[in-house]
Amino acid sequence: MSMITWPVPTPDLPDGVHAPLADAARAAAAAYGVARAQYARKELAEVVDTGADGTPTMRVDALVEGAILESVSRNRVNLLSEEVGFVDHGSAITLVIDPMDGSANAAMGVPLSCFAGAVVRDGVATEALTLWLDTGRTWWALADEPTPYRTTGRTTVDGSSIAMLRPKDNSMSSWLRVANRVDRVRVLSTTCLEAALVAEGSMDAFVDPGSDTHRIMDLAAAMVTLPSAGGVVLDARGRPLEFDLDLSRRWSGIAAATRHLADKLAEIVTEAG
Amino acid sequence: MSMITWPVPTPDLPDGVHAPLADAARAAAAAYGVARAQYARKELAEVVDTGADGTPTMRVDALVEGAILESVSRNRVNLLSEEVGFVDHGSAITLVIDPMDGSANAAMGVPLSCFAGAVVRDGVATEALTLWLDTGRTWWALADEPTPYRTTGRTTVDGSSIAMLRPKDNSMSSWLRVANRVDRVRVLSTTCLEAALVAEGSMDAFVDPGSDTHRIMDLAAAMVTLPSAGGVVLDARGRPLEFDLDLSRRWSGIAAATRHLADKLAEIVTEAG
Numbered sequence: 001m002s003m004i005t006w007p008v009p010t011p012d013l014p015d016g017v018h019a020p021l022a023d024a025a026r027a028a029a030a031a032y033g034v035a036r037a038q039y040a041r042k043e044l045a046e047v048v049d050t051g052a053d054g055t056p057t058m059r060v061d062a063l064v065e066g067a068i069l070e071s072v073s074r075n076r077v078n079l080l081s082e083e084v085g086f087v088d089h090g091s092a093i094t095l096v097i098d099p100m101d102g103s104a105n106a107a108m109g110v111p112l113s114c115f116a117g118a119v120v121r122d123g124v125a126t127e128a129l130t131l132w133l134d135t136g137r138t139w140w141a142l143a144d145e146p147t148p149y150r151t152t153g154r155t156t157v158d159g160s161s162i163a164m165l166r167p168k169d170n171s172m173s174s175w176l177r178v179a180n181r182v183d184r185v186r187v188l189s190t191t192c193l194e195a196a197l198v199a200e201g202s203m204d205a206f207v208d209p210g211s212d213t214h215r216i217m218d219l220a221a222a223m224v225t226l227p228s229a230g231g232v233v234l235d236a237r238g239r240p241l242e243f244d245l246d247l248s249r250r251w252s253g254i255a256a257a258t259r260h261l262a263d264k265l266a267e268i269v270t271e272a273g
Numbered sequence: 274m275s276m277i278t279w280p281v282p283t284p285d286l287p288d289g290v291h292a293p294l295a296d297a298a299r300a301a302a303a304a305y306g307v308a309r310a311q312y313a314r315k316e317l318a319e320v321v322d323t324g325a326d327g328t329p330t331m332r333v334d335a336l337v338e339g340a341i342l343e344s345v346s347r348n349r350v351n352l353l354s355e356e357v358g359f360v361d362h363g364s365a366i367t368l369v370i371d372p373m374d375g376s377a378n379a380a381m382g383v384p385l386s387c388f389a390g391a392v393v394r395d396g397v398a399t400e401a402l403t404l405w406l407d408t409g410r411t412w413w414a415l416a417d418e419p420t421p422y423r424t425t426g427r428t429t430v431d432g433s434s435i436a437m438l439r440p441k442d443n444s445m446s447s448w449l450r451v452a453n454r455v456d457r458v459r460v461l462s463t464t465c466l467e468a469a470l471v472a473e474g475s476m477d478a479f480v481d482p483g484s485d486t487h488r489i490m491d492l493a494a495a496m497v498t499l500p501s502a503g504g505v506v507l508d509a510r511g512r513p514l515e516f517d518l519d520l521s522r523r524w525s526g527i528a529a530a531t532r533h534l535a536d537k538l539a540e541i542v543t544e545a546g
Contacts, residue, residue: 002423002474004475005422006410041425041474041475104457105459108434108475108476109470109473109474109475110459110470110475111408111410134408135384135407135408137279137384150275152275152314161381166452166459167449167458172449176440176445176449179440184439184462185440185460186378186383186439186460186461186462187458187459187460188459188460188461189457189459197382197383200382201275201314201382202277202314202381202382202383202384203381203383
């Protein structure tokens, strides 16, 4: 059976990251490293459960989320996560976490998957951390404080370089409309990493072209990070993005360098096909 | 102006790599690191010339290829490369190199770009090295010797997980035909890295769906690496893949886990639209 032989580095987190969030990130990286050393690709991808969000849980998801559950339990904070849903430890603080963004990549060995989490205190997000598990690179942001990295500042769709969610049955025509308007399109299959690349100015935008795939955990870190980096996150159909325990809610997230670019992309997504 | 702040690691190459090829790879990594430290994204992307293959040369391409030119000159081997074309040092050995695969990524800061090179002795390719510049990961292969990493062995398009070249005006309908048949599609915008991920079993195939974008430098390393890993590289339209000094030739490369999968993908690409 085929193993992923590359190591998962121990992340070198910036000083000052909210301690329970940092602990959860380190736990995720360690658990993913152990999972890759113990299980072959097919075993990592095996569906072992159905998550609280109604989507299949792969073994790699379960192992990484299990480590995060132990971490929040040690640290006595609440957790809102993909597979387990809401875990109440009676804290004013809830970590909203996507334990393994890009699970399909993570299970196959495509080196594009992330831990992404936001700290929500009494319903208000205060900071976020995105960790690219394969390299240990992190993007940290405090709400309402400018990050050292900045978006590109682009306002026009023409000439833009973006990433999109892969086209799905319900988004094929809008996927094509967007692809035909931008200068360059990529599909990395990891929303949280793609949003971080928009925040740091390496791409102009990331778009779910209307497939309504995103849950709040997929967007939580970006909702803090993008504004602090000069950009914006919104829903292509204009629905408010809210921290909500109802994991059946879905959005078509757009993370963009500027509000103007996000609005223009949303217009193209929602044009009558 | 916006700089790419992540470092480019010094690659840790496997023992035994053909010395001039290893030297060229190290030179490329060092030059890309210096370029990122000296120039902002827009400067890296600035078109400074037209390459021997007729495509625009960005500053980042020119700087990295310049370092490779010095390397082959020191090592007295010939070079076939994207911007400079054929450089004859009177050797029986020619390095066929894509100095900066995924240039657009490399200039923007999307961490998906490669050095890829093959050693061709008297017209026969003997080994290849692909180096993911952002992480230092390498894939080395000797012609006709099994590599430690293996392809997935998949033979069916149904259920497959692939990468494709981004859709272009001349490949939109075939891009969609393939996307609709596979289980999962990605677009990383770096052919050489995508081919390496197919070789190591992290994806089932990489496909140019008929846009005829590939030059021999884009495919040279994969043409050695894939067969040694159990896979195959072929042209979607069945044209022979040849080491040729004529840089106007183009192919639509398919790198796949098995011959059967490659043939099926080629069939879908070339179906009457």
